[in-house]
Amino acid sequence: xxxxxxxxxxxxxxxxxxxxxxxxxxxxxxxxxxxxxxxxxxxxxxxxxxxxxxxxxxxxxxxxxxxxxxxxxxxxxxxxxxxxxxxxxxxxxxxxxxxxxxxxxxxxxxxxxxxxxxxxxxxxxxxxxxxxxxxxxxxxxxxxxxxxxxxxxxxxxxxxxxxxxxxxxxxxxxxxxxxxxxxxxxxxxxxxxxxxxxxxxxxxxxxxxxxxxxxxxxxxxxxxxxxxxxxxxxxxxxxxxxxxxxxxxxxxxxxxxxxxxxxxxxxxxxxxxxxxxxxxxxxxxxxxxxxxxxxxxxxxxxxxxxxxxxxxxxxxxxxxxxxxxx
Amino acid sequence: xxxxxxxxxxxxxxxxxxxxxxxxxxxxxxxxxxxxxxxxxxxxxxxxxxxxxxxxxxxxxxxxxxxxxxxxxxxxxxxxxxxxxxxxxxxxxxxxxxxxxxxxxxxxxxxxxxxxxxxxxxxxxxxxxxxxxxxxxxxxxxxxxxxxxxxxxxxxxxxxxxxxxxxxxxxxxxxxxxxxxxxxxxxxxxxxxxxxxxxxxxxxxxxxxxxxxxxxxxxxxxxxxxxxxxxxxxxxxxxxxxxxxxxxxxxxxxxxxxxxxxxxxxxxxxxxxxxxxxxxxxxxxxxxxxxxxxxxxxxxxxxxxxxxxxxxxxxxxxxxxxxxxxx
Numbered sequence: 001x002x003x004x005x006x007x008x009x010x011x012x013x014x015x016x017x018x019x020x021x022x023x024x025x026x027x028x029x030x031x032x033x034x035x036x037x038x039x040x041x042x043x044x045x046x047x048x049x050x051x052x053x054x055x056x057x058x059x060x061x062x063x064x065x066x067x068x069x070x071x072x073x074x075x076x077x078x079x080x081x082x083x084x085x086x087x088x089x090x091x092x093x094x095x096x097x098x099x100x101x102x103x104x105x106x107x108x109x110x111x112x113x114x115x116x117x118x119x120x121x122x123x124x125x126x127x128x129x130x131x132x133x134x135x136x137x138x139x140x141x142x143x144x145x146x147x148x149x150x151x152x153x154x155x156x157x158x159x160x161x162x163x164x165x166x167x168x169x170x171x172x173x174x175x176x177x178x179x180x181x182x183x184x185x186x187x188x189x190x191x192x193x194x195x196x197x198x199x200x201x202x203x204x205x206x207x208x209x210x211x212x213x214x215x216x217x218x219x220x221x222x223x224x225x226x227x228x229x230x231x232x233x234x235x236x237x238x239x240x241x242x243x244x245x246x247x248x249x250x251x252x253x254x255x256x257x258x259x260x261x262x263x264x265x266x267x268x269x270x271x272x273x274x275x276x277x278x279x280x281x282x283x284x285x286x287x288x289x290x291x292x293x294x295x296x297x298x299x300x301x302x303x304x305x306x307x308x309x310x311x312x313x314x315x316x317x318x319x320x321x322x323x324x325x326x
Numbered sequence: 327x328x329x330x331x332x333x334x335x336x337x338x339x340x341x342x343x344x345x346x347x348x349x350x351x352x353x354x355x356x357x358x359x360x361x362x363x364x365x366x367x368x369x370x371x372x373x374x375x376x377x378x379x380x381x382x383x384x385x386x387x388x389x390x391x392x393x394x395x396x397x398x399x400x401x402x403x404x405x406x407x408x409x410x411x412x413x414x415x416x417x418x419x420x421x422x423x424x425x426x427x428x429x430x431x432x433x434x435x436x437x438x439x440x441x442x443x444x445x446x447x448x449x450x451x452x453x454x455x456x457x458x459x460x461x462x463x464x465x466x467x468x469x470x471x472x473x474x475x476x477x478x479x480x481x482x483x484x485x486x487x488x489x490x491x492x493x494x495x496x497x498x499x500x501x502x503x504x505x506x507x508x509x510x511x512x513x514x515x516x517x518x519x520x521x522x523x524x525x526x527x528x529x530x531x532x533x534x535x536x537x538x539x540x541x542x543x544x545x546x547x548x549x550x551x552x553x554x555x556x557x558x559x560x561x562x563x564x565x566x567x568x569x570x571x572x573x574x575x576x577x578x579x580x581x582x583x584x585x586x587x588x589x590x591x592x593x594x595x596x597x598x599x600x601x602x603x604x605x606x607x608x609x610x611x612x613x614x615x616x617x618x619x620x621x622x623x624x625x626x627x628x629x630x631x632x633x634x635x636x637x638x639x640x641x642x643x644x645x646x647x648x649x650x651x652x653x
Contacts, residue, residue: 025465051465057495062454062488069458072443073393075465077458092485096448097455104434105444106427107650144653166652239653 001184007040007177009151010116013158014078016187018048021076024162027054027063028080028116037082038118038177064090064115068098068167071113076162083129084117084171098167099142113168114161120173120211120261121310127298130306132210132262137169138238138271144168144192145238149213151181153236156190164192173211173261193240197249201231204320205249207272208232208259212311216259219316228324238268246272247281254286255323261310264293290319329544331606336386336547338612342621344386344543345607348378348600349625351402354411357629358401358418362578366637367418371432372399376541376573379599380505381406383546384473384566387554391470393441393459395452398433399505399572400445403475408440415632421639428642429650441470449510450476450483453502457489460498460557471499471557473550479510481524487531490565494531499557501550504567505540511576512584528565540568541599571597 004012018024025048026041032055035042045053056063060081067077081087087094098111121130137145146161146168148154154172161168198213199220208216213234220230231249235241250256256276258269273289276282292311300306331341355373362371374381381402385394388407396403404414409425417424417435425435436444443459446452456474463470480486481504493500504524508515521527528535534556538549546568553564571593575582582590607613 057488057492059488059492061485062457062492065451065454065485065489066458066461066492069395069443069455070461070465071458072438072455073459073462075458075462092448092451093454097446097451101444102652103650104426104430105436105438106425106429108426109436109438109444141651142653 001182003180004151004183005178005180006148006151006154006172007038009155009183010158010172011040011042011044013155014162015044015047017159017162018052023074024076024078025052025054026078026080027056027067029056029058029082031055031080036080038174040177041080060086060089061093064093065097067113068093068101068111071111072101072109076112078114078116078162080116082118084119084133085128085131087117087133094143094167095140099140102166103142110165111167112165114170115167116170116172118172118174120175121299121306122175124301124303124306126301130299132260132294134169134171134238135262135266135268138268142167143239145171146192146236147171147210147238148236149176149210149234151179151183153190153196155183156188157192157236159187159189160192163189168192171210175211190236192237193242195233195235195242195245197245198232198234199230201229201253203229203253204255204257204323205231205233205246205253206257206259206316207235207246209235209238209268210261212259212261215311215313216316218313219320222313222317223320226326228320228326230320241275243275247276247279250276250281251284254284256285256289257292257316257319257323258289259292259311259316261294263296264291265296267293269293287323290323292316292319329542329548331544331610331612334544334548336544341607341612344382344547345600345603345613346621346625347382347406348543348603349621350411350628351378351381351405352600353625353629354401354405354414357633358415361633368420369431370577371418372577373574374399374402374572376593376599377505377507377570378402379543379546379603380503380540380568380570383543384475384503384550386547387551388441388471388473390440391468393443393470393472395443395456395459395472395474396445397452397475397477398445398447399477400435400475401432404435404437404442404445407442409435409437409442411628411632412635413437415636416639419636419639420641421636422642422646423635423639427646450480450485452476453480453489454485456500457493457498460493460500461496463499464496469558471501471554473501473503475503475505477510478504478506478508478515478524479513479518481527482518490531490533490563493563494533497560497562499560500563501553501557502563502565503550504565505570506567507570507572509576509585514584523567525565525567533563533565535565535567537567537569540570541597541602543599543603
């Protein structure tokens, strides 16, 4: 099968949906001729024109509200926030407006909007351009939160996000943009709320999100050499969360490690751990649940420090060994 | 530049409708205020008594397809746009027959069927939403215009500036309608901004603007007509600043220490938008005293009926608590 990058897969999903549905359009800063800060929208303005690939002022408070207002009146906007960190300036429109509109209006309005959020560290962009704040969003009822870890998932999840009638926050990891994977050209959708078992195993369940899925898979290869069989589960969407797939795996392996790049403290991994601990599957556990996350520090600039601030493959290997008392 | 009835192009029937619509708003506010004092409505509310002319006048040029965004002080806007008294009363009483099935309350009344995109509990939040609704109109060639109501307090929020700039650069069909009632909660506009007229801020974004008497319903209607016509022609947004005054405090907890009783009395006695308009209509023989009394009775009957409807409506079932939320 043909291979495309994560970035191209997202672009393809958006373009295919825009060809099918006039109501779908994209807006954001520098997404026109420039092609977006990461080049994701390259070529789109040429195909769809400036009306549907709307280059906006640097004005997150306005463009996020504009997207919500357009969605309330029948459009299906995709909003690119140039770096996920800039969501702070759009927060009122996302948390106080988009998330609540349907409910507080008694179900008489809907906000079908996708907000694309390039996030994560590792690119040397330092503290204000490298965060992973997806857990904030998962705390707000009314928002769906998606975090694809590979190109195939990114395309299928983007399509589901565009077709969803509720606000969806779509976190893209910057370091994954140029990773390649097999992606069919045809239309396919991955329903929101369906986890994926990226690798089967019998000793430990690793629940990892975004780029940590890839790191967990690398760690699994190392661990295999030492006779430890790891199962890697990617929830793919944090809200809604596919609890059944995770719990089934825990039942089988009896040991759990949760890995995420965001700051460990109050990160979404804590929610996954609680979910397991509160379930009937708790009785199956042979060891305390372990959690690996980012240190409680702003992301530093220096590449060595930057790397040390978030979990790496070797950290995952070490944690798994501890879980196996090795 | 006060406009008198002699100069207007509106028909006697239209003028009487404007008066009636203002009377409905005043009566609605007085009714819910009483219910609140009696403990039959809970929470809080922000009354627009004294500001009826801005809501009614600004909605005069609007069709059912045109839209509004409103504020925490939004009962008047909703009524002027065609949202019905009964459903609003039921919403304030938290009943299942309310516009939001009892889940929104005073600050979130919305009625999309008549183009009312909703009140808002966040100051200035309606302006960016209005640009989005206007973008839909423009992209789908739907021809409708959006009037975004907000207060003087909103004009110091970033959202005000960013939304007007966006609407300006994209020539969106929006009318930014500022009800300058002199106070954002307790903050006097004189203490909170350093410019004489909020309308001056239009120049910063390259759009026309004007300051008008917001207690003269005809002046409001005609200024909004010009702005709406401009928006419909694809020429982009306008900023209107209408001077008005809220007779009541900000909300129920307000002891009004930040303004004088003399000032309040002056606005109530000299610049009541309803009394002054009624006097003009009577003076011009457009309205008879008996007609006015009949209108007054009609309004009262409508309120009585709405209160009865709301009180007889069911509380929302507990089963609905988690409805209409999908994540």
